[in-house]
Amino acid sequence: MASSSMTSPPAWSSALSSQVNSSAEAKKSTFILSDVSCSLPHAHSEQCHFQIAWTINPHMVPGSSDLEIAFTQHLNFKQLLRDAGAEVVELPFVCSAYDSVFTKDNALLLSSAGPASSVKPGASQLAVLANPLHGVRRAEQAGRKKALLSRGFSVVELPPQFKLEGGDLVVCAGHGIFMGHGFRSTLESAHALEVRIGVSVLPLKLVDPFLYHLDTALSVLKDGTAIACKRAFAPKSWELLVRSPWISKVIEVSEREALSFGCNLVQVGKTVILGSFLPGLMRSLKLQGYTPRYAPLSEFQRAGGSAACLVAEVHDHEALRSHAAGERSHATRESGLAGHTETLGLVTTSPTAARRSTSEYA
Numbered sequence: 059m060a061s062s063s064m065t066s067p068p069a070w071s072s073a074l075s076s077q078v079n080s081s082a083e084a085k086k087s088t089f090i091l092s093d094v095s096c097s098l099p100h101a102h103s104e105q106c107h108f109q110i111a112w113t114i115n116p117h118m119v120p121g122s123s124d125l126e127i128a129f130t131q132h133l134n135f136k137q138l139l140r141d142a143g144a145e146v147v148e149l150p151f152v153c154s155a156y157d158s159v160f161t162k163d164n165a166l167l168l169s170s171a172g173p174a175s176s177v178k179p180g181a182s183q184l185a186v187l188a189n190p191l192h193g194v195r196r197a198e199q200a201g202r203k204k205a206l207l208s209r210g211f212s213v214v215e216l217p218p219q220f221k222l223e224g225g226d227l228v229v230c231a232g233h234g235i236f237m238g239h240g241f242r243s244t245l246e247s248a249h250a251l252e253v254r255i256g257v258s259v260l261p262l263k264l265v266d267p268f269l270y271h272l273d274t275a276l277s278v279l280k281d282g283t284a285i286a287c288k289r290a291f292a293p294k295s296w297e298l299l300v301r302s303p304w305i306s307k308v309i310e311v312s313e314r315e316a317l318s319f320g321c322n323l324v325q326v327g328k329t330v331i332l333g334s335f336l337p338g339l340m341r342s343l344k345l346q347g348y349t350p351r352y353a354p355l356s357e358f359q360r361a362g363g364s365a366a367c368l369v370a371e372v373h374d375h376e377a378l379r380s381h382a383a384g385e386r387s388h389a390t391r392e393s394g395l396a397g398h399t400e401t402l403g404l405v406t407t408s409p410t411a412a413r414r415s416t417s418e419y420a
C-alpha cells in the first residue's frame with residue numbers, strides 16, 4: 059500500500075486547539091469557516107477576495123458573483139450559526155484560490171477529545187487533508203494545512219492518486235461516512251480513507267454533473283434523517299443509501315430543490331440552515347421537529363456551493379470509530395445488497411488495524 063503522511067501541530071497551538079476541544083466536550087457543534095477576503099499584511103489586489111474566475115462545475119460562470127452581496131450573505135450566515143449555538147472558528151482566505159471559501163472541501167475534521175480528563179492538548183483533532191481533482195483547488199491545500207496545524211489539528215495526507223474532496227463526504231454521526239464518487243473523488247479513496255481513520259466509509263456513485271459533490275445531493279441529520287435527491291445517484295447506490303441502517307428516514311427532495319442546494323444544508327441542534335428559500339423542504343423539516351432557517355447564499359451558489367460547503371464541521375471520531383467494527387458487515391447484510399457489493403464498489407478493511415494506526419494523533 060502507498061504510504062500516507064501525518065504531521066503534528068506545533069506545541070504553541072495548544073491554546074488555540076482548546077477552543078475546539080472545549081466545544082467538543084460540551085457536544086456543541088464546531089464549524090471551521092473561511093474568510094471571504096484576505097487579511098494578510100500585503101498590498102491587496104484582485105486576488106485577495108472571493109470571486110468566480112474559472113469553471114470547474116456546471117454552476118460556475120466567471121464574473122457572475124457580487125462581492126458586496128457575498129460579504130453580507132457570509133456575515134449573516136455566520137451570525138445564524140452562532141445564534142443557533144455553534145462554535146465558529148475562522149481560517150484565513152487563501153489569496154488567488156477563490157474556492158477556498160468552501161472550507162468543507164479542504165479536509166475531513168475529526169475530534170477524539172472524549173472526556174475532559176483524557177484530552178491531550180493539541181493531539182485530539184485530526185484533519186484528513188483532501189486531494190482535490192482540479193489544480194485550482196489543489197492550490198488551496200498548502201495554506202489550509204498550515205492553518206489547520208496552527209489550530210491544533212494533526213494532519214493526515216493521502217497519497218496523490220487517491221482523489222478525495224470534503225464535498226463528497228457526508229458523515230452519519232455515530233455510524234460512518236458516505237463518500238460520493240464519479241466526478242471528483244475516486245472510488246479507491248473510500249478504502250484509503252477507511253483504513254486511515256478506522257471508520258466505515260460507504261461509496262455512493264453520483265451521476266448528475268450539476269450535483270457533482272455528494273453534499274449537493276445528500277445531507278444526513280444527527281437523528282439519521284436523510285435529505286436526498288434520487289436523481290443524483292446511480293440506481294444501486296440510491297438503493298444502498300435508502301436501505302442503510304445508518305438512515306432512519308428519507309426526505310426526498312425534487313431535482314429543482316436539489317439544484318437550489320436544498321440538500322446542502324447545515325444542522326446546529328434543532329436548527330437547520332438552508333441557503334435557498336424552499337417552502338416544501340422547510341415544511342418537511344418542521345414536521346420532523348426542526349426549525350428551518352433561511353440564510354441567502356446566492357453568490358456562493360453561483361460557484362456551485364451553499365451552506366454545507368462553507369463549513370467544515372468537527373465530527374466525533376470516537377463515536378464513529380466505536381461503531382466501525384460491526385457496522386460495515388451490518389450495513390451490507392441488513393440492506394440485503396450483499397450480492398451487489400462488487401458493482402457498488404464496496405471495500406472491506408480491518409477496523410482494528412485502522413484504530414491502532416490513528417489511536418494517537420500526535
Ligand SMILES: [Zn+2]
Nearest residue numbers: 096098106153
Ligand atoms: Zn491577499
